[in-house]
């Protein structure tokens with residue numbers, strides 16, 4: 001037998017022994033098969049430490065057989081967890097073929113998680129979502145992943161510095177909080193301390209040194225504190241275990257930071273723990289009584305998590321008493337089962353699954369929690385915020401709130417009546433108007449205190465608004481409010497868009513999405529969505545908005561007045577003499593400023609003294625009053641005929657730009673009765689065009705025909721004869 005083979009045999013024996021000891025009815029042949037399968041798959045690989053690769057899956061499987069003992073399937077998956085990723089020849093299908101569907105699904109989930117975080121920014125909410133999704137298929141995915149991460153953290157010194165930092169950060173930000181949520185207290189502490197050591201080695205070593213330097217002193221104190229208590233409990237024939245341990249380093253560090261205090265001033269550096277070997281939780285209360293007989297309890301520092309477990313199922317009595325020498329000491333009292341649940345969480349529940357457990361404390365309860373988190377998470381914003389909510393809801397201390405009927409609800413600290421309302425039902429949340437806290441009416445943003453009794457006041461007319469997001473703290477309330485606001489906004493956007501499109505269609509305007517955005521920006525809105533929303537809510541005068549816009553556009557391209565003047569001068573000077581009573585006349589004349597007639601308009605002359613004849617349009621308002629007063633001064637005149645009986649006229653034209661549109665316009669004009677074009681001045685503006693065309697027509701009917709034909713062109717939204725703009 002080769003050394004490698006002998007080593008493998010030794011590892012396998014150790015693993016099987018541990019499984020026999022800690023798991024219920026493990027299928028040892030299945031574990032052996034997985035071990036052999038993994039050994040062959042990793043045959044030629046080594047770890048960063050230069051050890052054969054199989055030592056890693058073995059260690060992971062061994063953690064699953066000893067520290068987080070769950071079941072044989074988890075151990076098998078621990079052995080197989082790196083097989084698919086590291087070896088292209090081993091596929092998900094081959095796992096399924098050899099080990100069945102359940103195991104292949106878990107291994108698949110583990111492979112996906114690995115790929116998810118490979119070199120990726122761990123702050124990506126989407127990755128978290130996917131991670132949770134793979135856990136929700138089978139909770140054992142995360143159990144195995146925890147074991148994998150624990151072993152990787154224990155052997156992190158072999159990795160390069162960059163990778164070490166990344167893995168440690170990810171451990172602290174993601175895996176430790178998740179471990180906490182799954183009730184794996186011991187795992188959480190170890191992960192935190194290992195990551196802490198990587199990320200802030202100096203602080204870690206400093207605290208560690210200080211704790212060690214006081215070890216003797218502390219052990220003496222523990223003895224002094226315990227002695228009378230041990231005596232008392234022995235008198236009662238209790239079977240128990242008592243220990244006084246320093247808290248883990250990272251929690252001490254966090255306390256120093258939070259309280260702005262040096263190590264020396266942190267008094268609760270260690271906690272006493274009394275574990276009673278009994279299924280009778282009343283012994284915990286009796287023990288509390290004995291402690292209080294010996295040491296004075298500190299009021300307000302008592303917590304009963306036995307009667308009211310934390311949402312991760314943690315149970316214990318916490319009390320702080322004044323110990324010998326006036327030192328404050330925290331004591332935790334729990335039964336053996338409570339202890340196992342506190343240390344191994346979800347894994348311990350598996351073990352106790354046969355017993356009577358509240359629904360929320362079963363495996364299904366954990367998986368259900370993940371599903372709920374996922375269901376309440378959708379859309380880009382929400383995905384981005386998932387990590388924040390995640391950490392908040394995983395770590396923050398809980399408060400306990402009672403319904404008017406006395407039912408208990410757990411909420412994170414700083415929760416408000418709105419959070420509580422959403423906890424009861426999203427409909428209650430949506431219509432929450434206020435609340436009665438301990439029978440007194442309070443505003444909806446009141447911060448609730450543990451023990452408050454809360455009655456929610458609702459109104460059909462109430463609905464969530466943006467300001468709620470500033471004070472709610474639960475993931476559920478946040479995502480429900482955001483979902484509601486998004487829905488509401490979407491409806492407004494759709495309505496507003498419809499109104500807008502109807503309007504521009506009526507005005508024959510054409511806008512592409514860029515132009516709508518530009519229009520929105522000009523009107524001081526962030527984007528078209530916001531504009532639509534405001535339109536739907538009746539906050540925008542569409543006529544005004546569109547008029548201002550088109551006028552602005554025209555101005556940008558050309559000066560209308562200037563264009564008109566140029567045209568007018570040209571029109572008036574090209575024709576030669578005016579025609580009076582059918583004959584060319586040399587008389588003095590000028591154009592009246594009130595109606596600004598241009599050649600082609602039906603006109604009459606008004607004979608003045610000194611200024612010759614003033615030419616008015618026939619429909620000029622001023623002319624009507626003149627006609628009444630001095631009808632004799634009116635003279636019939638005609639425009640001079642030029643270019644084979646034609647008048648010159650000008651058109652303004654607008655529309656959306658498209659290839660060949662200019663050609664189409666000119667073509668439409670010239671193909672009608674050989675109409676002559678004098679000039680074309682058309683400019684493109686963003687994706688529309690606007691301009692002037694001057695052309696020769698025989699009469700107004702001729703002009704009207706051309707206008708009608710141009711209006712029918714696709715992309716042309718506006719055609720009109722250019723008349724006076726001075727009036």
Ligand code: MN
Nearest residue numbers: 056081082148
């Ligand atoms: Mn691994």
